[in-house]
Amino acid sequence: xxxxxxxxxxxxxxxxxxxxxxxxxxxxxxxxxxxxxxxxxxxxxxxxxxxxxxxxxxxxxxxxxxxxxxxxxxxxxxxxxxxxxxxxxxxxxxxxxxxxxxxxxxxxxxxxxxxxxxxxxxxxxxxxxxxxxxxxxxxxxxxxxxxxxxxxxxxxxxxxxxxxxxxxxxxxxxxxxxxxxxxxxxxxxxxxxxxxxxxxxxxxxxxxxxxxxxxxxxxxxxxxxxxxxxxxxxxxxxxxxxxxxxxxxxxxxxxxxxxxxxxxxxxxxxxxxxxxxxxxxxxxxxxxxxxxxxxxxxxxxxxxxxxxxxxxxxxxxxxxxxxxxxxxxxxxxxxxxxxxxxxxxxxxxxxxxxxxxxxxxxxxxxxxxxxxxxxxxxxxxxxxxxxxxxxxx
Amino acid sequence: xxxxxxxxxxxxxxxxxxxxxxxxxxxxxxxxxxxxxxxxxxxxxxxxxxxxxxxxxxxxxxxxxxxxxxxxxxxxxxxxxxxxxxxxxxxxxxxxxxxxxxxxxxxxxxxxxxxxxxxxxxxxxxxxxxxxxxxxxxxxxxxxxxxxxxxxxxxxxxxxxxxxxxxxxxxxxxxxxxxxxxxxxxxxxxxxxxxxxxxxxxxxxxxxxxxxxxxxxxxxxxxxxxxxxxxxxxxxxxxxxxxxxxxxxxxxxxxxxxxxxxxxxxxxxxxxxxxxxxxxxxxxxxxxxxxxxxxxxxxxxxxxxxxxxxxxxxxxxxxxxxxxxxxxxxxxxxxxxxxxxxxxxxxxxxxxxxxxxxxxxxxxxxxxxxxxxxxxxxxxxxxxxxxxxxxxx
Numbered sequence: 001x002x003x004x005x006x007x008x009x010x011x012x013x014x015x016x017x018x019x020x021x022x023x024x025x026x027x028x029x030x031x032x033x034x035x036x037x038x039x040x041x042x043x044x045x046x047x048x049x050x051x052x053x054x055x056x057x058x059x060x061x062x063x064x065x066x067x068x069x070x071x072x073x074x075x076x077x078x079x080x081x082x083x084x085x086x087x088x089x090x091x092x093x094x095x096x097x098x099x100x101x102x103x104x105x106x107x108x109x110x111x112x113x114x115x116x117x118x119x120x121x122x123x124x125x126x127x128x129x130x131x132x133x134x135x136x137x138x139x140x141x142x143x144x145x146x147x148x149x150x151x152x153x154x155x156x157x158x159x160x161x162x163x164x165x166x167x168x169x170x171x172x173x174x175x176x177x178x179x180x181x182x183x184x185x186x187x188x189x190x191x192x193x194x195x196x197x198x199x200x201x202x203x204x205x206x207x208x209x210x211x212x213x214x215x216x217x218x219x220x221x222x223x224x225x226x227x228x229x230x231x232x233x234x235x236x237x238x239x240x241x242x243x244x245x246x247x248x249x250x251x252x253x254x255x256x257x258x259x260x261x262x263x264x265x266x267x268x269x270x271x272x273x274x275x276x277x278x279x280x281x282x283x284x285x286x287x288x289x290x291x292x293x294x295x296x297x298x299x300x301x302x303x304x305x306x307x308x309x310x311x312x313x314x315x316x317x318x319x320x321x322x323x324x325x326x327x328x329x330x331x332x333x334x335x336x337x338x339x340x341x342x343x344x345x346x347x348x349x350x351x352x353x354x355x356x357x358x359x360x361x362x363x364x365x366x367x368x369x370x371x372x373x374x375x376x377x378x379x380x381x382x383x384x385x386x387x388x389x390x391x392x393x
Numbered sequence: 394x395x396x397x398x399x400x401x402x403x404x405x406x407x408x409x410x411x412x413x414x415x416x417x418x419x420x421x422x423x424x425x426x427x428x429x430x431x432x433x434x435x436x437x438x439x440x441x442x443x444x445x446x447x448x449x450x451x452x453x454x455x456x457x458x459x460x461x462x463x464x465x466x467x468x469x470x471x472x473x474x475x476x477x478x479x480x481x482x483x484x485x486x487x488x489x490x491x492x493x494x495x496x497x498x499x500x501x502x503x504x505x506x507x508x509x510x511x512x513x514x515x516x517x518x519x520x521x522x523x524x525x526x527x528x529x530x531x532x533x534x535x536x537x538x539x540x541x542x543x544x545x546x547x548x549x550x551x552x553x554x555x556x557x558x559x560x561x562x563x564x565x566x567x568x569x570x571x572x573x574x575x576x577x578x579x580x581x582x583x584x585x586x587x588x589x590x591x592x593x594x595x596x597x598x599x600x601x602x603x604x605x606x607x608x609x610x611x612x613x614x615x616x617x618x619x620x621x622x623x624x625x626x627x628x629x630x631x632x633x634x635x636x637x638x639x640x641x642x643x644x645x646x647x648x649x650x651x652x653x654x655x656x657x658x659x660x661x662x663x664x665x666x667x668x669x670x671x672x673x674x675x676x677x678x679x680x681x682x683x684x685x686x687x688x689x690x691x692x693x694x695x696x697x698x699x700x701x702x703x704x705x706x707x708x709x710x711x712x713x714x715x716x717x718x719x720x721x722x723x724x725x726x727x728x729x730x731x732x733x734x735x736x737x738x739x740x741x742x743x744x745x746x747x748x749x750x751x752x753x754x755x756x757x758x759x760x761x762x763x764x765x766x767x768x769x770x771x772x773x774x775x776x777x778x779x780x781x782x783x784x785x786x
Contacts, residue, residue, distance in 0.1 A: 001635040003408025008401070014652065015396025209632035211620070212640050215612030223605045239602035242394040242652065247605050255648075259407065259635065 001209050001259035008253045010146040011172045014246065016238075018176045019136045022051050022093070023058030025172050026134055030091040033134075034084050035064040036104045037095045042138060045182045051095050051136055063087045068096060071153040071160060071274050071281070072103040077117055080107035084131065091132040091171070097187075098142020098151075098194070101135050105150035105168045108133050118154055121161040130165070135173040140180060140245040141191030141282060143198050143252020145173035153275060159361070160275040162267075175249070177241035185232060189339040190282030192228040195248035196221060197285040201264045202257030203307070204377045206300055210260045217256045218310045220247055225335055232339045265375030266292050269385055272358035279348050286341035287348065290333045291392035297325050299378040304328065345392050352393060359385035394602050394652035401646045403539040404565045407639065409631075411569045412529050415444050415486070416451030418565050419527055423484040426527075427477050428457040429497045430488045435531060438575045444488050444529055456480045461489060464546040464553060464667050464674070465496040470510055473500035477524065484525040484564070490580075491535020491544075491587070494528050498543035498561045501526050511547055514554040523558070528566040533573060533638040534584030534675060536591050536645020538566035546668060552754070553668040555660075568642070570634035578625060582732040583675030585621040588641035589614060590678040594657045595650030596700070597770045599693055603653045610649045611703045613640055618728055625732045658768030659685050662778055665751035672741050679734040680741065683726045684785035690718050692771040697721065738785050745786060752778035 013025060026033065035052070042048040055062055065080050084092065084107055094104035108131040110117035119125060135145045144150065149164040183191075203217040224247040230240035250256065269292070270284040297304040305321045308314040308328025316324045333343065342348050359382040360366035362374055373379040380388070406418060419426065428445070435441040448455055458473050477485065477500055487497035501524040503510035512518060528538045537543065541561040546553045576584075596610040617640040623633035643649065662685070663677040690697040698714045701707040701721025709717045726736065735741050752775040753759035755767055766772040773781070 001408075001632060001639075003411065005404070005406050007404040011398070011400040013398050015394075018396065209635065212613065212616045212636045212643070215616050216609060216643075219608030219612045220605065223608050227604070239394060242602065243605045246394075246651070250605070250609075250648075255643075258639070 002207060002261065004258045006254060006258055007166055008146060008169060008255070010170045010253070012146065012175060012249065013172065014175045016176060016178055018174050019047065019179060020050055020054050022136055022174055023054035023056070023060050025174065026055075026091065026093065027058045027060055029132060029134075029171060030060060032061040032063070032087065032089045033091040033093050034080065034087070034089045034107070035062045035093050035095065036068065036080065036100055036107070037064070037066045038068040038097070038100050039066070041182070042095055045179070047095060047136065047138055047179055062093070063089065068100045068103045070099050071278055072099040072106075074118055074152055074154045077103055077106040077110060077152060081110035081117065084111050089131070091134060093134045093136070095136045095138065097137070097139025097191070098144045101133070101142065101144035101170070102150040102152060104133050104135070105130070105144070106152050107131070109165070109168065117152075121152055121163045122159075124163070127165050127167060130167045133168065133170045135170050137173060137175045137245075138179050139183060139187060139191055140241075140248040141194040143195060143248050145170060145175065146249045146253040149252070151271070158275050160271040162271070173249075175245055177238055177245045180231070180241050180245060181236045183235060185235070185340060186280070188228070188232055188235060189341050190280040191248065192224060192244065192339060193282035193286040193336060193341055195224060195251040197266055197282075197289060198252040199256055200289060201267060202260060202262050204263050204303060205260045206303075206377055207260045213256055213258055213260055214306070220250055220256065221311045223247055224251070228339060261376045263376040265377075265380050268362050268374040269388060272362045273345075273348070273350055275361070276354060276358065277348070277350055279350070283342055283348060286336040287343065287345055287392050288388065290329050290336075291388050293329045293332070294391055295384070295388050296375070296378040297329075301325060303377070345389065352390075355386050355389040356382075359383070359389065395600060395654065397651045399647060399651055400559055401539060401562060401648070403563045403646070405539065405568060405642065406565065407568045409569060409571055411567050412440065412572060413443055413447050415529055415567055416447035416449070416453050418567065419448075419484065419486065420451045420453055422525060422527075422564060423453060425454040425456070425480065425482045426484040426486050427473065427480070427482045427500070428455045428486050428488065429461065429473065429493055429500070430457070430459045431461040431490070431493050432459070434575070435488055438572070440488060440529070440531055440572055455486070456482065461493045461496045463492050464671055465492040465499075467511055467545055467547045470496055470499040470503060470545060474503035474510065477504050482524070484527060486527045486529070488529045488531065490530070490532025490584075491537045494526070494535065494537035494563070495543040495545060497526050497528070498523070498537070499545050500524070502558070502561065510545075514545055514556045515552075517556070520558050520560060523560045526561065526563045528563050530566060530568045530638070531572050532576060532580060532584055533568075533634075533641040534587040536588060536641050538563060538568065539642045539646040542645070544664070551668050553664040555664070566642075568638055570631055570638045573624070573634050573638060574629045576628060578628070578733060579673070581621070581625055581628060582734050583673040584641065585617060585637065585732060586675035586679040586729060586734055588617060588644040590659055590675075590682060591645040592649055593682060594660060595653060595655050597656050597696060598653045599696075599770055600653045606649055606651055606653055607699070613643055613649065614704045616640055617644070621732060654769045656769040658770075658773050661755050661767040662781060665755045666738075666741070666743055668754070669747060669751065670741070670743055672743070676735055676741060679729040680736065680738055680785050681781065683722050683729075684781050686722045686725070687784055688777070688781050689768075689771040690722075694718060696770070738782060745783075748779050748782040749775075752776070752782065
C-alpha cells in the first residue's frame with residue numbers, strides 16, 4: 001500500500017425530501033449564492049421550484065444562471081464568473097448532475113483568477129482559493145458531488161480537460177434518490193457506466209497489498225451493477241436508487257483509490273471522443289473499457305482474474321486464467337448491453353479517420369508537446385490508444 | 394435505506410514516516426497545543442521524541458500532559474481542562490490509541506463548559522464548540538482517529554459512558570503503520586476485536602435495502618480478520634498492518650452504518666464490565682459478541698445467515714439456516730481464540746454475582762431511572778442482558 005493523504009469533508013444529506021432542506025442547510029454558509037442549473041428538466045420535474053422555494057423560505061438571497069449542457073462549456077463558465085463577481089456571491093449552488101456541478105466548480109475557482117479559467121485546466125495550475133460549492137444532485141453519475149474534480153469542454157479548441165483540487169470538494173451535497181425517478185433510461189445507463197469507470201480507474205493497479213480497497217471497489221461495483229438493472233427496469237425503485245446513487249458518490253470520493261497507483265486511461269481516451277463528437281461520457285466509457293481490458297490484461301493477468309471472479313462472478317478453472325479473464329470482459333460487455341449502452345464506436349458514429357488525431361490529443365503529442373502516455377496499469381502511447389480505438393471499432 | 398447525514402471531515406495522512414510531518418501539518422492550525430499521551434510506551438518506542446521533534450522543527454509551541462490509562466479517567470480529563478485553559482491552547486494533540494484520543498476529546502469539549510465534563514457525558518448534553526483535536530495513532534482499535542465519539546470512565550462512580558458530536562471529529566489524524574510494530578500481542582488482539590465490533594454494531598440490523606453498506610461492512614470485516622492473523626503472527630508485517638490499521642478507521646468513521654438502524658448492544662454490555670473490572674474493552678467484546686449472537690439470532694435469522702456465509706465463509710445448505718448461523722458464530726469464536734482472546738467472562742475474572750447489577754447499570758434501571766433497553770436488532774431489557782452474560786459465563 002502506498003502512502004496517502006485523504007480529505008473528503010463534504011457533508012452528504014441523503015434521503016427522501018432532503019432537497020427541501022437546501023435553504024436551511026446553506027443559510028449559515030452564505031450571504032448570497034449563484035443558483036446554477038442546466039436545461040429544462042429541473043424546471044419540468046419541479047426540482048428547481050422546490051429548491052428555489054427552500055432558498056426563499058430560509059431567506060437566502062440568490063441570483064441564477066441556467067443553461068449548462070452535457071460536456072459543460074467554457075463559454076458558460078465565463079459568463080458565470082462574470083455574474084458571480086458582479087453580484088458578489090460567496091457560494092455556487094449546483095442543481096443538476098455532474099455537468100452542472102463541474103461547471104459550478106469552474107466558476108468557483110474562476111472568480112479568484114486574473115488569468116483565464118482555461119489556463120488553470122490546461123496548465124494544471126495550483127489554486128489557493130475558490131468560492132464554496134454546494135449541490136443538489138439530480139443525476140447520479142459523475143461523483144462530482146463529493147469529489148474535488150471538474151471537467152470542462154473548451155468548444156473552440158475541441159478540448160475536454162479535467163482539473164482537481166481539494167478546495168473544490170463541495171461543502172454540502174444533498175441527495176434525494178426520488179429525484180432520479182424521472183431520468184430517461186439512456187441517462188441512467190450513462191451514469192452507471194461513468195460511476196463504474198470511476199471505480200475501474202482506481203481498481204486496476206499494479207500496487208499489491210491493497211486488499212481493503214480491493215474489496216471496497218469490488219463490493220461497490222457488484223452493488224451498483226445489480227441495482228442498476230433494477231432501476232433501468234423500474235426508474236421509480238427508490239431502494240435500488242439508494243444503492244446506485246450513493247454508490248456513485250463512494251465511487252469517486254477517493255476512498256476506493258487510497259494507497260493505490262491509479263489508471264485513468266479510459267477516461268483520457270474517452271474525453272477525446274466527447275471533445276470531437278459530443279457523445280455521452282458514460283456511453284464512450286462503456287465502449288472503450290472492454291476494449292482497453294482486452295488490450296492490457298496480459299500486463300497483470302492476476303488483477304484481471306480477480307476482477308473476473310470477484311466482480312463479474314465468473315466461475316472456472318484458475319489453471320486457465322486467460323479464459324476466466326475473457327469471460328469476465330464478456331460479462332461486462334453484456335451488462336453494458338443489457339442497460340442499452342452501445343457496443344462499438346461505429347455505433348456511436350465515431351469514425352476511424354479520427355482515431356489517430358484523438359489518440360495524439362489524448363497523449364498531448366497533437367499539441368506539439370512531449371508525449372504524456374495515458375494509464376497506470378499499462379502505459380499507453382498514442383499508438384496503443386489507436387489500437388484500443390480499433391478494438392472498440 | 395434510511396435517510397442520513399454524513400460528515401467526516403478528518404484529514405488522514407497515512408504511511409511510512411508520516412508521524413514526522415505532525416508539526417508541519419499542524420502549524421497552520423494552532424498557536425499553541427496540548428500534547429496528550431499515555432504511559433511509557435510512546436516514550437520507549439521513540440514516537441514521543443519524533444513527534445516532539447517535529448513540533449519543535451515546525452516551531453509549534455506546546456505544553457504536555459501524559460498519564461492517560463486504558464479506560465481513560467475523568468480525573469485526568471479535569472486536569473487537562475485546567476491546563477488547557479491556563480495555557481490558552483487551541484488544539485489537543487493526542488499521541489496514542491483510543492484512550493488517549495478519547496481523553497483529548499473530553500478535554501477539547503470541557504474547556505468551553507462551565508458545568509462539569511461529566512455532566513455532558515451523563516446528560517448527553519449538546520455542545521456547540523470544542524477545541525480542535527489532532528491525533529498520531531499508535532494503536533489501531535477504537536477508530537477514534539476519525540470519529541466524533543469518545544468514552545470516558547468516571548472512576549468514582551464506576552461508570553463508563555460514551556458521548557459523540559461532529560465537533561469532536563479530529564481535524565487531522567496521522568497514521569504510520571510502522572508505529573504498530575512494537576504493540577504487544579494482547580493489544581493487537583484487543584484492538585482487532587474492538588474494530589470488528591464497531592462494524593458488527595452497524596452491520597446487524599433489521600433495515601433492509603442496505604446492500605451497499607452490507608457489502609462494505611462484509612469486505613472490511615473479512616480484510617481485518619485475514620490480516621489480523623498476519624500481524625498477530627508477525628507484528629512487523631507493514632502491509633498487513635495497513636489493512637488492519639486503516640480498516641479500523643473505516644470501521645468507525647460512520648460510512649459503514651449510513652442509512653441503517655444500528656445496534657450497539659454489545660458495546661453497552663461491555664462498558665459495564667470495564668467500568669467495574671477495568672478489563673480491556675476488546676477482550677470484553679470478544680467474549681460478549683458470540684454470546685449476544687446466540688441470544689438474538691432468531692430475531693433475524695436471514696441477517697445471521699448472511700453474516701455466516703459472507704463474512705465467516707460458512708458453506709452449507711441454506712435449507713438449514715440455523716446450522717449455518719451456529720457454524721458462523723463458532724468460526725467467530727475460534728477466530729478470537731486464535732488471536733489469544735478470552736472465551737468466557739470467568740476466564741476474565743468477572744463473577745456471576747455482578748451480572749445483575751451490571752445489567753441494571755447497562756439499561757439505566759440501576760440509577761432509579763426508566764429502563765433504556767440496549768440494542769437495535771433486538772431490544773435488550775436488563776433480564777436479557779443477564780441471560781447474555783450467563784451465556785458468556
